[in-house]
Amino acid sequence: MNKTLLIIQREYLSRVKNKTFLLTTILTPLLFVLLIGGSVFLSMKGQENQRIAVSDSNGFFKDHLTNSSKLTFEFPQGVDTSNYLARGYSAILMIPKFEGTSKSNYILRSKKSIGIAAEGAIEDKINGAIEDHMLELAGVHRAALDSIHKESRFAALKSYQEKGSSASESSGQLAYIIGYASGFLIYLTMFIYGVMLMRGVMEEKTNRIAEVVISSVRPFQLMMGKIIGIGAVGLTQFLLWVVLIIILYSGAQYLIAPETMQQVQAMQQNGGMAMGGQTSAMAEKIYNIQHVFGIVNWPLVIGCFVFYFLGGYLFYAALFAAAGSAVEDIQNSQSLTMPITMPIIFSFIIMTTAINSPDSPVAVWASIIPFSSPIVMMARIAYGVPGTVPYWQLALSMLSLVVGFLFTTWLAGKIYRTGILMYGKKITWAEMLKWGFKKV
Structure with a gap:
């Protein structure tokens, strides 16, 4: 166990202390904002009259x-x-x-x-x-x-989801956004950090550092340490992004006029009703945004996101590490990474269906199977637990993901032990599976 902790510490600190980590953590959100804003600006400018x-x-x-x-x-x-x-x-x-x-x-x-x-x-x-x-x-x-069409648009639909003898307000539009954003983030991070782990294993193999390490550490311990260490880097980056968003959100409130915020507070105290018709349009928009975000069970959503973020990464990272141990350069790794990346891409395709129909049989089973559950389940959880996602489905999904992670880590460790010492030979997944299941 001490050896595993040492490996985790080494993998984590070697990356967190890197200046590249700090730059990407700060610049990535800004880059996304600039990318989206730039795309909108160019699309508007690009349309000729x-x-x-x-x-x-x-x-x-x-x-x-x-x-x-x-x-x-x-x-x-x-x-x-x-x-x-x-x-x-x-x-x-x-x-x-x-x-x-x-x-x-x-x-x-x-x-x-x-x-x-x-x-x-x-x-x-x-x-x-x-x-x-x-x-x-x-x-x-x-x-x-x-004029009639404009004046008749005064109906406001509020959706309530029944939970036993009570009912709570829900928002299908917000659930769609949360489900899509969560699934996309997990989809993206599984690729980024999985490939990062594979490259790290390949570098150790090329430098022959792994030959020294493998002689003193069991393969399972080594795999577990490397996977958790790099996964902790990803979680740290995610938490820093959350802190950055909170700081920006808090700072944005100071840019809003005090009168507007007073009107928002008055609407909150009166159940969303404007006082004497003196509420501005900006105050109504702010109240509506706060109200919609307030009906979401954020502890459940964030907790499940962290679990599936780590679980999905851990499940696929072991497979990426196994592929990295069997090759010596990035070009030869493409044929081995294809069977790993295809289920991730397929899961993202299913997710786009699940956010529109979270109760469909395909969405339900894809949210339970470990190969697709990290991405698909987050698209369903946003619609409510236990309303849309019963407790037994959530528990079964989490359990299967944990078992799947332990299995892929065990299998990757056995493949790593043999593959890390193989040089100058083109390896296939069929041969790697033989290494994994052969008795020692």
Whole structure:
């Protein structure tokens, strides 16, 4: 046990004390924010304003075909398919004669593709113009219809999940976000830290350090120490991210006007009801966000996330370590890592289904099987325990993951003992499994 603790200490401290660890811990959240913000900014800037000439055979589209920030419709005289480019238009829209409700083809001609988003927007604008014209013929004004539609949007749906004789408020949208984000983080970290462990094993094999270590430590102890040590690095990084988010959240509150925060507190004391109609829109948004986040069982969600974060990593890290012990460079490891990465990718695909249908048979069984439970179960837990996820399913999932981790660590240790001493030979998983199950 002391040897295992020494290995854990070495693996943990050698990485945590590294400057790269501190930089990645601080910069990774900022990089994600910049990446998302940059993508949105570039997507908005990348959309050119399309100036479209319209050839209308009906005469009413000019009054009903509305412009937008990215689409400008004009009805010039003497513009056709032969000269629209020379007249400064990016495309020409030819509208056929409107005959009742019969379907017609509306032709858009352009020199280059204007993109699927612009095509969909133009089609929506055409259908909207036809709808406006038909409403006008029926004696209904669009302005009156829009006013009624806007004023009628006062129903607020609140969802409650029954728990025995009581019921608690729930939010399907927030559960979707939490489930997807949790599953994606576990999916990402299993790849990152699994490959990190595999590279560490490969380096020790190349430098022949492992030959010295293996002579004084049992394979299971060595595997357990390396896996837990690197897993603790990942958990430390995650906890630092949580602390950073809390600090940013606390700092953001000081940027909000005191009057707005007072209004939020007043709404909290009155069950969300505005006092005398004096509550600002910003205060209502802040209250709604706090209220929705307040109905989540955060101790359960965070506790399960930590368990499945570590359990998923420990389960797959042992397999990555076994693959690393059998190869000498990263190029030869690709054929061995494919059987490990495919279940992780497949689990992520199932998760995208589970967050929409958490009670489906595929989601239930995938949340119990150790190969997929770390990712899929988190997508289900966000919808509630024991409502969506019964206690027996959660217990069985956790137990199977622990047993699976112990098994893969034991198997990886036996493979490591043989593979770490093999040089200059291409190894397959069939041969590695023989090493794992052979009697010593």
